Amino acid sequence: MLELIRQVPLFAQLNDAQLEAVTAISTKRSFKAGTVLFSEKEIGSVFYMVLSGSVKIYTTGSTGEEKILSICKAGESFGELSLIDGKPRSASAQTLEDCMLLAITGQSFLDLLRTHFDISLGIMQELSHRLRDTNQQVYDLTFLDARTRVIKSLITMANKHGLRNGSIITIKLVLNFDEISQLASVQKTTLMQVIRDLEEKKILTLSPSDFKLDLAKLRS
Template identity: 30%
Template structure:
C-alpha cells in the first residue's frame, strides 16, 4: 500500500512527517475483494478508514430492499469519521467495488491524537463540511436536474477523481455495474442506460465494461448544467 496516497487524507493534513508516520503505525490494514462489506448500516461504528487502493461505495437500503448509492470513494479518501463526533449506529453500508486496501483507526486512538491537536480536529470537521455540501448539491440535483443532466454530472465527477487522460479523451474506470451507476444517479437503470446511449450516439462518450471513455467533456459539462 502506498502510504503517500493515504497521507493525502484530511486526517494527515495538519501533521508533519514524523507525526504522520507515528499515526500510520497505529492504523490497522485491511484488504477487501469486490463485494466484501466492511460495515453495515445500523451497526455500531468505532473506527474511521482511509483508502490506500481501490474503491468503496457508501449506500443505504430502504425497508423494501431498494438501494441508494450515496458516494463512491477512492484512494486518499476517508470515511467513517462521523462515529467520532456522533457515536452511534452507522448511517450507511460500506462495500468494496474493486480490490481495495485500506487502513483503519479506532476512535480511542483518534481521540488521543486530537487531544492537544485542534488543527487535526479542524481538518476533520472541514472534510465533514465538504461532504455535507456535496450531499446538499446531490439533493438539489434530484429535485431540479433531469436524469440526463444528473448522468452527465456523475460521469464528470467520476472523471475528476478516477479518470486518466488517453489519446481519445478521458478514460474513467469507475468499476460500477449499470445498476450501481443508476443508484448513484438516483434513477432507474433503464432511464440511465437511455441517457448513456443518447450520449454515445452523439459521440460524447464510449461505453466500456465498468468504465467509460469520455470523448467530449465540454459537451457533457454543458449538459450537466
C-alpha cells in the same frame, strides 16, 4: 507505512512526528472485492482511509433497494461520523474492488483528534465538504431532470476518478449500470436511454473495463 499515510490528503500537511503518531495507531488491512466493511445502523468502531481500490458508501431502503451516496478512492477517508457523535452508522460501506485500507479504532481516533489540531481541522473540512455535497444532491433531485442528473453524475465520476488526455477523460468502470443509476437517482431504464443517446453522439464510449467521456463534444 509512514509514506503511505503521507499520501492521504487528510494527513499530507503533518510533520514527521505527527505522522509517526498516526502510524503508531494505524493498521494496514487488505479486503477482497465485495467485502462489507460495516452496515448501516450498527455501532461504529473503526475509521478507514483508502490506500488503493475503491469503496462505495450506500444506504438501503425498506424494500432492499440501494442508494449509493459516494465512492471513496485512494486518499479518501470514511467512517468517522459515528465515531465523533457516538450514534449508529448512517450508511453502509462495501469494497468495489480489492482494497488496501488503513484502519484506526474509535478510541485511538478520538485521542488523535484531541491531541492534533491539524487533524481535527482536516476532519472538520472533510465533513463540511460532505455537507455541501449533500446540499447539492438535494438541489439536483429538486430541480434537475433525470437526463441532466445522469450526465452530471458521469461528469462527476470522470472528474473525480478519471484520467484526462486533452478533452477525453477515461475512467475505470468499477460500477455496474445498476450502481450508476443509484448514484444518479434515476431508474436503470432512464440511465440506459441517456447512455445510448450519448454513445450515438460519440460523446460517451463504453468498453468492458472503462468508459471515455468527450468533454468537447459534450459542450457542443
